[in-house]
Amino acid sequence: MIQKFDVKSRETLDKIKTYIPGMPIWEVKKLYGLSSVVKLASNENPLGPSPKVIQAIHSSLAELHRYPDSKLDLSQNQLIVTNGGDELIKLLSETFLEPEDEIVLPSPTFSEYEFGADLMGAVIKSVPFDDEYRFDISAILSALSERTKLVYICSPNNPTGTYLPREDLKRLLDQLPDGILVVLDSAYSHYATAEDFTNGVEFVRLGYPIVVLQTFSKIYALAGIRVGFGAAPENVIQKILKVKEPFNVNALAQVAATAALEDHEHFQKSLLENSIGREQLYKAFEELRIPFTESMANFILAEVGPNAELIYNALLKRGVIVRYGATFGLPNHIRFSIGAVRENEFLIQTLREVMYS
Ligand SMILES: *Cc1c(COP(=O)(O)O)cnc(C)c1O
Numbered sequence: 001m002i003q004k005f006d007v008k009s010r011e012t013l014d015k016i017k018t019y020i021p022g023m024p025i026w027e028v029k030k031l032y033g034l035s036s037v038v039k040l041a042s043n044e045n046p047l048g049p050s051p052k053v054i055q056a057i058h059s060s061l062a063e064l065h066r067y068p069d070s071k072l073d074l075s076q077n078q079l080i081v082t083n084g085g086d087e088l089i090k091l092l093s094e095t096f097l098e099p100e101d102e103i104v105l106p107s108p109t110f111s112e113y114e115f116g117a118d119l120m121g122a123v124i125k126s127v128p129f130d131d132e133y134r135f136d137i138s139a140i141l142s143a144l145s146e147r148t149k150l151v152y153i154c155s156p157n158n159p160t161g162t163y164l165p166r167e168d169l170k171r172l173l174d175q176l177p178d179g180i181l182v183v184l185d186s187a188y189s190h191y192a193t194a195e196d197f198t199n200g201v202e203f204v205r206l207g208y209p210i211v212v213l214q215t216f217s218k219i220y221a222l223a224g225i226r227v228g229f230g231a232a233p234e235n236v237i238q239k240i241l242k243v244k245e246p247f248n249v250n251a252l253a254q255v256a257a258t259a260a261l262e263d264h265e266h267f268q269k270s271l272l273e274n275s276i277g278r279e280q281l282y283k284a285f286e287e288l289r290i291p292f293t294e295s296m297a298n299f300i301l302a303e304v305g306p307n308a309e310l311i312y313n314a315l316l317k318r319g320v321i322v323r324y325g326a327t328f329g330l331p332n333h334i335r336f337s338i339g340a341v342r343e344n345e346f347l348i349q350t351l352r353e354v355m356y357s
Pocket of ligand 1: 043083084085086087110154158185187214215216217218223226227228
């Protein structure tokens with residue numbers, strides 16, 4: 001008989017809750033005996049990947065016995081290619097955070113920043129948004145301390161859909177004490193239409209202490225293959241490269257990302273689909289009297305009220321998967337990913353049924 005055993009993990013891991021992903025379509029179908037289910041929970045591109053990406057992957061399958069190249073075909077020393085944007089967040093944490101160092105982040109935001117900090121035993125200082133979920137730069141600046149290493153700005157922010165205007169980012173960077181790095185998470189930047197929006201790359205070029213995160217999971221519709229990248233001044237990239245696994249991005253992901261960057265038509269189509277869907281959902285929320293925050297991304301945060309959890313569960317049972325806000329500390333809210341027009345229509349109908357019958 002094997003003895004019971006307990007190998008103690010690092011103490012800082014005690015705080016970390018294992019990530020629970022949203023339910024996939026097949027599971028909801030099985031659970032509720034449904035034949036059609038719409039998933040509007042993970043900010044995926046409803047059009048799916050470009051046909052050119054699929055073709056490119058297909059053509060490279062015969063080379064799978066080779067190790068992948070360790071770089072992408074892009075201007076190199078200010079870039080790092082990663083196994084999704086999530087890997088970059090983990091690498092940043094491993095590179096810069098000693099135990100008791102601090103990260104500053106507006107709240108609510110993407111959960112991976114906290115995960116990275118917890119992993120390293122770092123301390124999280126969260127700064128609330130204002131009433132309309134706008135970034136409060138003065139509050140962020142006052143939250144900085146001697147121990148601050150990273151300031152995370154997600155723009156457009158997941159889950160609020162709000163963004164940080166260029167001038168405000170510049171003010172933050174100009175007033176940033178030495179020794180602190182701004183991480184600008186631009187996962188949704190392609191969807192942003194505001195004139196004063198910036199994806200941050202211009203500040204990398206100017207040599208500011210900033211890392212811009214990008215992903216192929218959202219507008220490029222490659223969430224399943226795992227690829228993203230960071231852009232930063234060379235001395236920052238050099239440091240992060242020390243903690244990266246040599247072959248972190250698989251060969252098919254590289255092929256897919258390269259082909260995706262070249263298909264401008266699919267990109268434009270995806271943008272258009274999203275802006276149509278966004279208007280469609282805005283209009284429906286107005287009709288249903290559901291307050292929402294205008295979004296620069298491919299999801300909308302809506303305040304459905306104190307019954308939000310009931311509504312979330314009722315939608316799930318009828319085959320619409322969305323994201324309940326409690327995980328973001330917003331128990332009266334639901335985050336709706338913008339789907340294709342027919343998916344949105346199904347959501348709207350179901351929502352009407354659930355709320356008014
Ligand atoms: C989706 C997402 C990412 C990156 O996702 P990956 O699939 O790991 O590339 C990063 N930041 C935010 C805010 C996201 O929503």
